[in-house]
Amino acid sequence: MKPARVLIVDDSSVMRKIVGRSLRQAGLEIVELLEASNGSEALSLAKENPLDLILSDINMPVMDGLEFVRQLRCIESAKHIPVIMITTEAGEAHVVEALSLGASGYIRKPFTPEQIKERVISLVGG
Amino acid sequence: MDKTLKAGPARVQIHLSARAAGADSRPTEKVSGAAQPTSHDGWREELAQATREVFEIMLGTSLGSPNEGSPHFVADFAAMVGIAGSLCGLVGLHTSSECARRMAATMLGTEELGGSEDAQDAFGEVCNMIAGSFKGRIAGLADGCALSVPTVIFGRDFTLFSLAKGEHYQVTFSFEGKPFSVTLDLHN
Numbered sequence: 025m026k027p028a029r030v031l032i033v034d035d036s037s038v039m040r041k042i043v044g045r046s047l048r049q050a051g052l053e054i055v056e057l058l059e060a061s062n063g064s065e066a067l068s069l070a071k072e073n074p075l076d077l078i079l080s081d082i083n084m085p086v087m088d089g090l091e092f093v094r095q096l097r098c099i100e101s102a103k104h105i106p107v108i109m110i111t112t113e114a115g116e117a118h119v120v121e122a123l124s125l126g127a128s129g130y131i132r133k134p135f136t137p138e139q140i141k142e143r144v145i146s147l148v149g150g
Numbered sequence: 151m152d153k154t155l156k157a158g159p160a161r162v163q164i165h166l167s168a169r170a171a172g173a174d175s176r177p178t179e180k181v182s183g184a185a186q187p188t189s190h191d192g193w194r195e196e197l198a199q200a201t202r203e204v205f206e207i208m209l210g211t212s213l214g215s216p217n218e219g220s221p222h223f224v225a226d227f228a229a230m231v232g233i234a235g236s237l238c239g240l241v242g243l244h245t246s247s248e249c250a251r252r253m254a255a256t257m258l259g260t261e262e263l264g265g266s267e268d269a270q271d272a273f274g275e276v277c278n279m280i281a282g283s284f285k286g287r288i289a290g291l292a293d294g295c296a297l298s299v300p301t302v303i304f305g306r307d308f309t310l311f312s313l314a315k316g317e318h319y320q321v322t323f324s325f326e327g328k329p330f331s332v333t334l335d336l337h338n
Contacts, residue, residue, distance in 0.1 A: 035299065038272040041258060042208070083278075083299055112282025115292030132286075133279045134207035 033080035050141030063092030082111040097126035200283035229277035236294035241281035245330035274300030
């Protein structure tokens, strides 16, 4: 996989660390890893930094992941960035809503590094 | 009836006002909502399965069968995730601070026990994933309910009192020799 600049969005710092570790275990070379604890922080970072991939939780305070994706897709410089939702909300309606708002993929918590790898390869390139 | 989840020798007491429903109980009340199952038989096992799945995948730990009998340990760490929608209730995770710190260290892949901040964070996430896995296992709940952001309470002097007054399910496991409980309290 080509080196990537990644943003991980989750209100849990432990989950951000685990997702970052899983990405590395999946073989992704991360040249820059940014973290945000909610959608609002993530929007600011996405506006200011060139990114290759975003992984975002849904249930977060301040701004949830769905609203984050909706607003991200309205930003010209960031609307092309692939966004994978990683969340416990795995109902079909949540998946459909996330994808309709512009999410590129969906991973349910708990997740394995293999699941991360499978999704990331298809978006970032193998 | 009132159910005291934990009454240890210390001051900690987690007290839930809910009808006890152990493995042998057969709840008869139905929860409203077209997609709801008409019986909650098996929900305790689904709660146990959800817990096993989270620990297997995120902590690399096989929990085995739930411990039988009432747990007797000082639970000074508790995480809660609310369920709202076609079913309303609360999923709780209860253990000692040492066990919570061990869980956090295991999740992070470190040998050293981290600080309480990591333990709170990890413990809340484990509870969140158990709640999500549980509702994904029950027909109609995955799309019919939303989960709250986790809340974590810790310390040696608190009482947790649920107003749910509905069915109560509980499973107790051991993690690295330390007991922990997972509870589900449903609103009537």
